[in-house]
Amino acid sequence: MRETMVLLAIAFQLLVATSGSAQRCGFSGGRPAAEVPAPSLPEDEIVIPVVVHIVWQQPEENIPDARVFSQIEALNEAFAAQNIPDGLVPNLFQPFITDTGIRFCLATRDPEGNPTTGIERRQTPLTIAPGGTQELHYTELGGLDAWDPDRYLNIWVTRFAGGITGTATFPEEAPPQEDGVEIHYEFFGKGGTPPYDRGITTVHEVGHWLGLIHPWGPGEPTCDEDDGLSDTPLSEVTYQGECPFWLVFSCGTPDMSMNFMYYTDDACMAMFTPQQRDLMWATLNGPRSSLKTSDGCAFTPVSTEEVGTSPFRLWPNPNAGRFWFEADTGTVVEVYDVAMGRLMLRLSANAARKQVAHGLSNGTYVVVWLRDGRIVGRQRMSVLR
Numbered sequence: 001m002r003e004t005m006v007l008l009a010i011a012f013q014l015l016v017a018t019s020g021s022a023q024r025c026g027f028s029g030g031r032p033a034a035e036v037p038a039p040s041l042p043e044d045e046i047v048i049p050v051v052v053h054i055v056w057q058q059p060e061e062n063i064p065d066a067r068v069f070s071q072i073e074a075l076n077e078a079f080a081a082q083n084i085p086d087g088l089v090p091n092l093f094q095p096f097i098t099d100t101g102i103r104f105c106l107a108t109r110d111p112e113g114n115p116t117t118g119i120e121r122r123q124t125p126l127t128i129a130p131g132g133t134q135e136l137h138y139t140e141l142g143g144l145d146a147w148d149p150d151r152y153l154n155i156w157v158t159r160f161a162g163g164i165t166g167t168a169t170f171p172e173e174a175p176p177q178e179d180g181v182e183i184h185y186e187f188f189g190k191g192g193t194p195p196y197d198r199g200i201t202t203v204h205e206v207g208h209w210l211g212l213i214h215p216w217g218p219g220e221p222t223c224d225e226d227d228g229l230s231d232t233p234l235s236e237v238t239y240q241g242e243c244p245f246w247l248v249f250s251c252g253t254p255d256m257s258m259n260f261m262y263y264t265d266d267a268c269m270a271m272f273t274p275q276q277r278d279l280m281w282a283t284l285n286g287p288r289s290s291l292k293t294s295d296g297c298a299f300t301p302v303s304t305e306e307v308g309t310s311p312f313r314l315w316p317n318p319n320a321g322r323f324w325f326e327a328d329t330g331t332v333v334e335v336y337d338v339a340m341g342r343l344m345l346r347l348s349a350n351a352a353r354k355q356v357a358h359g360l361s362n363g364t365y366v367v368v369w370l371r372d373g374r375i376v377g378r379q380r381m382s383v384l385r
């Protein structure tokens with residue numbers, strides 16, 4: 001498999017050299033659905049804890065937290081079928097737009113149960129591009145170790161050679177230490193490098209990680225192979241570097257070129273189908289079922305000893321658009337929408353009590369107190385109006 005991937009990587013680099021653009025996906029392997037999966041129950045919902053390992057060489061590869069939060073947001077929007085641009089999905093395919101019931105959160109507990117931001121960073125001593133290498137997955141080899149893949153989706157963000165946008169491991173096809181998704185830093189999150197600047201590379205690769213293959217089947221695009229799903233039409237075109245704004249055809253039928261598992265530009269991808277949802281749920285009820293009971297995003301109470309003696313307080317809680325807080329000078333207070341993995345507010349304390357008016361919508365948030373970049377406390381905050 002690794003030899004095949006190396007050969008493919010070389011082939012991709014040649015392709016990139018001639019086309020001058022990034023290669024959409026480095027995934028190879030996987031297999032078509034053996035049978036049409038059983039429909040998932042409408043009430044199925046899961047929130048998958050995510051850890052992001054940023055392995056960087058040049059400072060620009062050490063992307064800011066905001067880009068990570070925007071990627072979690074992009075994942076949640078895509079898997080919930082939200083924010084689909086008007087006119088992108090032809091009438092023919094509108095009935096197939098599917099909320100998968102799959103959601104993502106940045107981990108709040110590390111494998112040992114300690115509070116975490118869900119983001120790890122390391123400047124690597126590696127001189128080769130870490131993307132696609134074995135070294136990326138091992139701290140002792142210059143990368144960062146995976147967190148238990150039975151409890152977390154591991155995403156490595158790093159530099160790939162040859163402009164490959166990302167790759168992923170198929171269920172049960174990689175050793176646990178290397179299980180997960182790898183994304184080229186330029187194409188991670190929202191606001192990266194066009195035309196892959198909306199976080200869809202990660203959506204596509206997480207699709208592979210949950211058991212989906214490309215609509216044209218496991219090998220080169222041909223009408224002789226398929227993904228095994230009847231609601232993604234037979235296709236022999238990848239739409240790499242394209243954004244069709246008319247109905248496009250191959251193998252005698254219209255292609256669903258706006259499906260996330262094509263190679264289309266980010267702005268032109270919009271949907272999973274019902275059978276893709278069911279196949280991903282077959283993975284979540286099968287080889288990745290332990291994720292359903294992961295505590296990776298659970299609230300972590302911090303004991304008095306861990307917090308130390310410095311007081312910090314936030315009140316009233318719940319509140320209706322306004323709260324007070326008080327903490328030592330130098331304490332940073334961050335408010336997260338954990339379900340969306342998004343930082344909503346960042347405040348600095350200066351020993352005096354401060355009143356904050358906020359526009360947060362009703363819901364539950366986690367407030368994290370940091371000193372010198374270290375989490376010293378956290379608590380839930382509810383907003384009720």
Ligand SMILES: [Zn+2]
Nearest residue numbers: 025027204214
């Ligand atoms: Zn792919």
